Amino acid sequence: MSVNRLLPTEEARDLVQLASDVADKTLKPIVDEYEKAEKYPEEAFAVLGQTGLLSLPYPEEWGGGGQPYEVYLQVLEELAARWAAVAVAVSVHSLSCHPLMMFGTDEQKQRWLPEMLGGEKIGAYSLSEPQAGSDAAALNCKAEATGGGYRVTGAKAWITHGGVADFYNLFARTGEGSKGISCFLVPGDTEGLTFGKPEEKMGLAAVPTTSAHYDGAFIPEERRIGGDGQGLQIAFSALDSGRLGIAAVAVGIAQAALDEAVAYAKERKTFGKKIIDHQGLGFLLADMAAAVDSARATYLDAARRRDAGLPYSRNASVAKLVATDAAMKVTTDAVQVFGGYGYTKDFRVERLMREAKITQIFEGTNQIQRLVISRSLAG
Known part of the structure; x- marks a missing residue:
């Protein structure tokens, strides 16, 4: 890089x-x-x-x-x-x-x-459900109190590392309304927990994304994290940090696409000179570089606020929005730099473009980020 x-x-x-x-x-x-x-x-x-x-x-x-x-x-x-x-x-x-x-x-x-x-175990996060993505208060997966713990019944969706993770953060309904959701730390080998077939995704194919099915799985009470009904507070506090993670991932994808495009533009020749020396293409690469640098600065600003103990929720949403939109634009332009070659799987920019798309969707779609930002302005 x-x-x-x-x-x-x-x-x-x-x-x-x-x-x-x-x-x-x-x-x-x-x-x-x-x-x-x-x-x-x-x-x-x-x-x-x-x-x-x-x-x-x-x-x-x-x-x-x-x-x-x-x-x-x-x-x-x-x-x-x-x-x-x-x-x-x-x-x-x-x-x-x-x-x-x-x-x-x-x-x-x-x-x-x-x-x-410690580095030997991998975790996963199971908040979304088939009918509840960005609207986390609409969760239906139930955890019913029983002797010494909870019986969990229901389905979760879009779990990165589903089926291969060693532990899962589960958010399930223990009561009514938005204050009726609790958080649990669930071992991956829990009896009654099974996983669906990995989703056939546009990108990120090497790491599975699956649904999870709880069929009366017993979770000991000691594995409830936080208070009863505190689940959404926990989920949303974690998502602010998670959005910064996705922003950084998006910038990494965009930087890789920029590097590939610049290297190709220095080698490929048309009309007697390298294509990077054609002003039209040189300006396109300049805009790509500006987008990457700006996105990086945005996520670093939010991270420094977090490190300083300052409010950063809005900044995290801004970083996620700016960085992932930039990644989609930069990777698309990188494919354009390669011309017809960029549309083939022989060059990495094709994969980078497909990977960039999901960053605009998970950890809260970019439409949700705009909602978060606008509400902060109104509030």
Whole structure:
């Protein structure tokens, strides 16, 4: 990646360089093969866990990397520039650790958090349902109180890492209305929990996205995170951080597309000169570079607010909106730079364009981000 980064410390610079080196060595050589074959990169996650790149934004006392979000997101961007599906999965794993870290009791954290952050286990986040996506208050999956715990019945949808994750954050209905949803930490091998066939997606094919089905699965009461009915508060607090993760992933995709387009434009010749020297194409590349740099600055501003303990919910929505719209535009323009070649699967820009599209949809569609921003302005 051709990025000259401003990082707060030498340790941060070393960490981002480590992520770049690991991504070049471990992810980039196999991404095309694994995406084409829809093959899960288990060994890649093992390497990321061993190098401590799966738990960067969490305190060291619990097994995390103790890094500010500003640094974690730039690591995530480096991963995404080589393999978006893996970077999304890392972002989702970080998201899935958030409820326990922020709302769990000390006893719960001592029991489960070290292994969740230790690099050997992967987490998933199950909030959406077949009929409830952005409208999280419309959840129907039920958790009925019974002796010593809850019996869960219902379906969840669009779970990144579905069927392969070691633990799941489950948001299920324990009462009525928006204050009748609770959060649970569910082991992946829970009896009565099964998963549907992986979705056949436009992109991110190497990491499965599935539905989940709970058929009277028993969840011990000790695995409820936060208070009864506190689920939506927990979910929405985690999503602010998750949106920043997706913003960083989108910038990584866009940067990769820009790099591919620039390299091609320096080699391809028409009318006796390199196509980058034609003003029309040079200006297109300049606009792509401006979009990438602007999107990066936007997510870094939101991350620095988060690190400083300032309100950042609106800023997270702005970053997610700006970065993902930029990624879609930049990847589309990258395909245009390649001309007919860009429309073939022989060149990576075709895959990058397909991958960019989902960033405008998950962690709250960009229409929802506009709603969040407009409400903050009105409120």
